[in-house]
Amino acid sequence: MKDVRSILDQNAYRFDGTAGGQTDELVRRRLETVGPTSVLFYREPLHIVQGQGVWLYDSSGQAYLDVYNNVPSVGHCHPKVVEAVSKQMAQLNVHTRYLHDGIHRYTERLLATMPESLNRMVMTCTGSESNDLALRLVRHWTGREGIIVTEAAYHGNTTAVTEVSPSSLKQREPADHVHVIPISSMPSGSDEAGAWFEEQVRAGIERLDRAGFGCAAVLIDTIFSSDGIFADPEGFLGPAVDLLRDHGGMLIADEVQPGFGRTGNEMWGFARHGLVPDVVTMGKPMGNGYPVAGLVANQQLLELLNAEAGYFNTFGGSQVSVAAATAVLDILEDEGLQDNARVVGGYLKASLKALASRHACIGDIRGAGLFIGVDIVDAESDGQPDAETATRLINELRKNGVLLGAAGRSGNILKVRPPLCFTRENADLFVDRLESALIMV
Amino acid sequence: MKDVRSILDQNAYRFDGTAGGQTDELVRRRLETVGPTSVLFYREPLHIVQGQGVWLYDSSGQAYLDVYNNVPSVGHCHPKVVEAVSKQMAQLNVHTRYLHDGIHRYTERLLATMPESLNRMVMTCTGSESNDLALRLVRHWTGREGIIVTEAAYHGNTTAVTEVSPSSLKQREPADHVHVIPISSMPSGSDEAGAWFEEQVRAGIERLDRAGFGCAAVLIDTIFSSDGIFADPEGFLGPAVDLLRDHGGMLIADEVQPGFGRTGNEMWGFARHGLVPDVVTMGKPMGNGYPVAGLVANQQLLELLNAEAGYFNTFGGSQVSVAAATAVLDILEDEGLQDNARVVGGYLKASLKALASRHACIGDIRGAGLFIGVDIVDAESDGQPDAETATRLINELRKNGVLLGAAGRSGNILKVRPPLCFTRENADLFVDRLESALIMV
Numbered sequence: 001m002k003d004v005r006s007i008l009d010q011n012a013y014r015f016d017g018t019a020g021g022q023t024d025e026l027v028r029r030r031l032e033t034v035g036p037t038s039v040l041f042y043r044e045p046l047h048i049v050q051g052q053g054v055w056l057y058d059s060s061g062q063a064y065l066d067v068y069n070n071v072p073s074v075g076h077c078h079p080k081v082v083e084a085v086s087k088q089m090a091q092l093n094v095h096t097r098y099l100h101d102g103i104h105r106y107t108e109r110l111l112a113t114m115p116e117s118l119n120r121m122v123m124t125c126t127g128s129e130s131n132d133l134a135l136r137l138v139r140h141w142t143g144r145e146g147i148i149v150t151e152a153a154y155h156g157n158t159t160a161v162t163e164v165s166p167s168s169l170k171q172r173e174p175a176d177h178v179h180v181i182p183i184s185s186m187p188s189g190s191d192e193a194g195a196w197f198e199e200q201v202r203a204g205i206e207r208l209d210r211a212g213f214g215c216a217a218v219l220i221d222t223i224f225s226s227d228g229i230f231a232d233p234e235g236f237l238g239p240a241v242d243l244l245r246d247h248g249g250m251l252i253a254d255e256v257q258p259g260f261g262r263t264g265n266e267m268w269g270f271a272r273h274g275l276v277p278d279v280v281t282m283g284k285p286m287g288n289g290y291p292v293a294g295l296v297a298n299q300q301l302l303e304l305l306n307a308e309a310g311y312f313n314t315f316g317g318s319q320v321s322v323a324a325a326t327a328v329l330d331i332l333e334d335e336g337l338q339d340n341a342r343v344v345g346g347y348l349k350a351s352l353k354a355l356a357s358r359h360a361c362i363g364d365i366r367g368a369g370l371f372i373g374v375d376i377v378d379a380e381s382d383g384q385p386d387a388e389t390a391t392r393l394i395n396e397l398r399k400n401g402v403l404l405g406a407a408g409r410s411g412n413i414l415k416v417r418p419p420l421c422f423t424r425e426n427a428d429l430f431v432d433r434l435e436s437a438l439i440m441v
Numbered sequence: 442m443k444d445v446r447s448i449l450d451q452n453a454y455r456f457d458g459t460a461g462g463q464t465d466e467l468v469r470r471r472l473e474t475v476g477p478t479s480v481l482f483y484r485e486p487l488h489i490v491q492g493q494g495v496w497l498y499d500s501s502g503q504a505y506l507d508v509y510n511n512v513p514s515v516g517h518c519h520p521k522v523v524e525a526v527s528k529q530m531a532q533l534n535v536h537t538r539y540l541h542d543g544i545h546r547y548t549e550r551l552l553a554t555m556p557e558s559l560n561r562m563v564m565t566c567t568g569s570e571s572n573d574l575a576l577r578l579v580r581h582w583t584g585r586e587g588i589i590v591t592e593a594a595y596h597g598n599t600t601a602v603t604e605v606s607p608s609s610l611k612q613r614e615p616a617d618h619v620h621v622i623p624i625s626s627m628p629s630g631s632d633e634a635g636a637w638f639e640e641q642v643r644a645g646i647e648r649l650d651r652a653g654f655g656c657a658a659v660l661i662d663t664i665f666s667s668d669g670i671f672a673d674p675e676g677f678l679g680p681a682v683d684l685l686r687d688h689g690g691m692l693i694a695d696e697v698q699p700g701f702g703r704t705g706n707e708m709w710g711f712a713r714h715g716l717v718p719d720v721v722t723m724g725k726p727m728g729n730g731y732p733v734a735g736l737v738a739n740q741q742l743l744e745l746l747n748a749e750a751g752y753f754n755t756f757g758g759s760q761v762s763v764a765a766a767t768a769v770l771d772i773l774e775d776e777g778l779q780d781n782a783r784v785v786g787g788y789l790k791a792s793l794k795a796l797a798s799r800h801a802c803i804g805d806i807r808g809a810g811l812f813i814g815v816d817i818v819d820a821e822s823d824g825q826p827d828a829e830t831a832t833r834l835i836n837e838l839r840k841n842g843v844l845l846g847a848a849g850r851s852g853n854i855l856k857v858r859p860p861l862c863f864t865r866e867n868a869d870l871f872v873d874r875l876e877s878a879l880i881m882v
Contacts, residue, residue, distance in 0.1 A: 030545055033562060034548060034561065034564070036561070036744045037752040040539070046539045051534070076534075076535070082530045089527070093517075100488070122476075158599045170750060291733075308610075311478040317475070
């Protein structure tokens with residue numbers, strides 16, 4: 001049995017029919033339709049009916065400051081995305097086997113944010129589809145099967161991607177062709193992080209070679225979202241990637257979470273580390289909730305795959321998906337949201353550090369831009385991860401109108417990841433309510 | 442080398458920079474951005490800019506009767522879908538880990554169209570995701586790997602689903618754990634079809650057992666869309682499925698193409714054959730172009746998977762996807778589109794049969810509702826499949842304002858699959874233009 005604990009299991013609602021009234025009724029109907037895979041957040045689930053900017057509202061009218069959701073990255077229900085989608089839906093929405101201007105305009109603009117070698121884009125619907133295609137590309141190119149990932153990584157939900165998503169596996173260790181880096185043991189933030197990560201990749205390559213799989217790729221979310229956010233020092237991934245390349249392996253940067261300006265200084269998480277990946281995948285915030293995702297690679301890599309098996313995606317690159325994605329790029333620029341992530345994220349991180357100095361159960365604080373991890377630890381037992389307190393904090397905050405989640409192998413790391421239009425005032429409110437919750441739990 | 446010829450390869454545009462003007466410029470920008478996987482329909486590609494009902498319009502204002510596209514099933518840009526999506530997008534669009542009424546209302550309604558044993562629904566974004574999850578479910582439940590499919594089947598684009606989609610594989614035969622039924626050799630439409638299909642499944646089970654994989658499931662599109670449409674006699678799949686069940690195998694009905702009323706008499710293709718599948722997958726027309734898809738199975742099957750690995754889909758079941766899907770169900774009912782598919786489909790099939798009596802290059806005509814396959818054959822060589830003539834017909838029709846595609850192992854079967862709001866007048870116009878094209882080619 002694996003010992004990676006899922007924060008979902010800890011924070012999931014357990015239906016016992018005692019919540020009463022409308023909540024019980026909704027949960028019952030849900031269990032009778034959506035069924036087993038339907039996990040609800042919070043020990044007392046939320047019935048959300050409206051969203052705007054950084055706010056969500058429940059059926060009683062209570063407002064919640066959203067410090068969790070990264071899909072509505074330019075803000076819930078941003079009117080420009082709504083307008084772009086509505087207008088295009090009334091005009092045309094078909095697949096990409098007819099010519100259409102929009103997809104060229106979008107992909108030209110998106111590719112201009114990438115290193116030159118990454119010169120082609122495949123539009124898909126979900127990050128899962130993008131990561132699944134990325135695995136096909138690197139395996140086909142290298143002729144190898146092995147993939148190196150981190151211990152609590154989540155890269156999506158297909159058969160192939162679930163195999164490389166240790167956080168999804170409840171009862172078993174990853175398969176033999178998947179090598180797992182125990183990133184929670186990394187000397188994070190120190191000068192030794194680079195050498196440590198390089199050694200892990202070396203060990204992974206050696207093991208995969210010995211087992212006959214070979215190492216096709218390292219697949220990483222460049223800010224390690226599900227692992228609990230490991231951002232520093234900038235560039236710490238460089239030595240490992242150099243080593244990987246020396247051994248003929250490829251780098252897949254999963255930018256589904258760090259991408260589109262969230263980390264502040266750069267549009268993409270890999271750029272913070274000075275890396276040039278072989279494949280970049282993206283999704284979640286790309287259409288602010290409209291299902292659009294993508295993969296960027298070079299011409300040769302896609303040509304080789306295409307010679308062997310065609311790839312087509314019915315909804316990928318449709319005129320409406322492109323309209324949504326274009327509106328998101330427009331808003332990121334017009335509202336300066338990457339810069340906002342840098343400035344407000346820096347302010348928020350400093351505020352959280354000040355808070356940590358007053359509360360012993362806050363350990364390390366890590367992150368970049370508006371993606372911050374806050375370790376919750378047991379101060380009385382040598383700073384061990386304390387998922388129980390993290391879960392209590394999250395549920396206490398929920399009662400007080402703040403939505404937050406957790407991450408990491410032990411589920412003890414608060415995942416601070418609000419829409420990118422988060423303001424200093426929002427940051428102050430969050431820190432204030434977090435402090436109240438810290439006093440309560 | 443496999444000998445299944447892809448109609449795409451035959452009908453794909455080959456860029457040589459000689460089309461001139463705007464077309465060359467658009468194709469060049471496309472090749473420089475979207476690149477290798479970007480196949481365009483037609484020997485002279487179309488630049489489509491607008492859609493309404495059964496009509497698409499190109500940049501010069503030319504109208505095209507759409508006899509091909511099954512995604513905009515209730516009609517291109519249906520105002521009720523546009524309104525439902527626009528309204529919900531401005532209200533709320535988040536994941537399913539908060540309670541929300543809409544998903545229950547939708548799934549209750551959808552499940553009411555299913556056999557009782559199929560009592561739970563997972564909402565995804567694409568048919569590929571649904572079929573990928575279906576493979577995980579049946580393999581996990583049976584502990585077997587083998588899957589039986591048909592020779593030119595297409596079930597989607599993920600790693601696992603591409604393996605069971607022979608029509609996607611350009612240079613290789615399917616892997617050993619995939620057994621392929623040569624359905625183009627079936628005595629289609631005759632009383633022997635059932636026994637023939639049963640024998641094929643028996644041979645598949647035996648081969649998969651001998652090879653040590655076992656047979657987890659038969660995965661079929663119940664109208665065999667990519668294989669070239671094999672609809673009759675109703676019920677011919679029954680004996681094979683009985684045999685499959687006797688051997689502990691499961692039935693996955695891929696309803697991505699036949700589902701949502703297209704076959705006329707029934708909401709689902711499997712119902713035409715009196716089958717109760719173990720897993721049903723759906724997609725394409727479900728949101729009329731909005732990326733929404735789903736999987737239906739029973740509680741126990743999903744519970745077993747969920748105990749082993751969690752399944753979550755970020756965009757699946759979002760409020761907007763449910764709004765789009767709900768609008769589609771409303772329109773199907775309000776406009777009586779399933780009945781229209783039956784009536785107009787029957788009329789169209791009869792008209793095509795009359796046409797066949799005048800043109801020796803038309804062979805068999807098969808189908809149900811608004812999903813009809815028309816064999817194009819070489820009358821001078823004993824009725825051999827004639828993909829070249831089929832391709833010329835498709836391109837001739839395109840010049841004359843009709844959009845059509847082809848299917849089948851040999852790419853010689855015209856795939857007649859218009860939006861479900863197709864009228865008798867549309868059918869007359871199509872048959873008239875098809876006859877003109879038959880005279881021209």
